[in-house]
Amino acid sequence: MVRLVLVGPPGAGKGTQAAVLSEHLKVPHISTGDLFRANISASTPLGQKAKSYLDAGELVPDEVTNDMVRERLAESDARCGFLLDGYPRNTAQADVLTAILGEYGVEMDAVLQFEVPEEELVRRMLSRGRADDTEDVIRRRLSVYHSETAPLLEYYRGKVLTIDAVGEVEDVTGRALQALPAGSERG
Numbered sequence: 001m002v003r004l005v006l007v008g009p010p011g012a013g014k015g016t017q018a019a020v021l022s023e024h025l026k027v028p029h030i031s032t033g034d035l036f037r038a039n040i041s042a043s044t045p046l047g048q049k050a051k052s053y054l055d056a057g058e059l060v061p062d063e064v065t066n067d068m069v070r071e072r073l074a075e076s077d078a079r080c081g082f083l084l085d086g087y088p089r090n091t092a093q094a095d096v097l098t099a100i101l102g103e104y105g106v107e108m109d110a111v112l113q114f115e116v117p118e119e120e121l122v123r124r125m126l127s128r129g130r131a132d133d134t135e136d137v138i139r140r141r142l143s144v145y146h147s148e149t150a151p152l153l154e155y156y157r158g159k160v161l162t163i164d165a166v167g168e169v170e171d172v173t174g175r176a177l178q179a180l181p182a183g184s185e186r187g
Contacts, residue, residue: 001081002027002180003106005088005097007152008114009145010138011121012165013172017114018085020173027081032089035068036060046071066096073100081109090148091155111156112176114165118142 002025008014015031022029036054039047046068050060069087072078088094101107116124118139125138153160161179165172 002083003081003101003109004180005084005108005111005156006114007111007149008165009116009118009121009149010141011124012114012116013169014085014114016169017112017165017172017176018083020169021112021176022083024173024177025081025083027083028075028077029083029085030069030072030078030087032065032069032086035065035072039068062090062093062096066093069097070100073104079104088152091151094152094155108156108159109181110179111153111160112179113153113160113162114172115162116165120166 004021004025004027006014006018006021018029018031036047036050040051040054041047046064049064050068053060053064065087069084073082084097088097098107121142122135122138125133126135161176163172163176163179
């Protein structure tokens with residue numbers, strides 16, 4: 001049983017690692033993007049709220065995101081652990097997550113921080129060839145990531161495990177698994 005939060009800048013390979021680690025650890029990979037899409041496609045009340053913000057070109061407010069995560073963590077497969085990707089994004093969301101976990105009498109086991117040098121991130125994202133991935137846009141996204149994530153890393157001080165995320169997928173996965181607290185189930 002392991003409860004993890006994955007953090008890392010855009011282009012660090014979080015999504016790829018989340019999918020692989022989820023299989024290794026036999027816990028669900030919970031991504032806020034997937035939660036939004038699932039709730040919107042099912043036309044749940046939360047999905048309809050999220051859609052109204054997204055359609056207006058706005059960010060989905062923390063309250064709606066928090067409620068989606070709360071519902072997802074209440075599902076039976078998440079009782080034995082989970083891997084959160086894209087949540088919490090700020091300390092207010094981290095406070096809510098701590099409260100949700102407290103209702104179950106558990107806490108977060110670790111925060112895996114995937115670290116990649118900025119020039120490597122820029123190179124990776126430029127090579128994807130997406131129209132919106134210009135160097136200026138990429139550097140702006142990285143700057144926003146650093147300003148939003150620094151307080152989160154401080155919030156979870158003592159639980160943050162920094163993973164060198166440069167290299168082959170299997171190597172990065174190996175480093176992440178090696179860094180996990182003793183007693184984490186490994187598949």
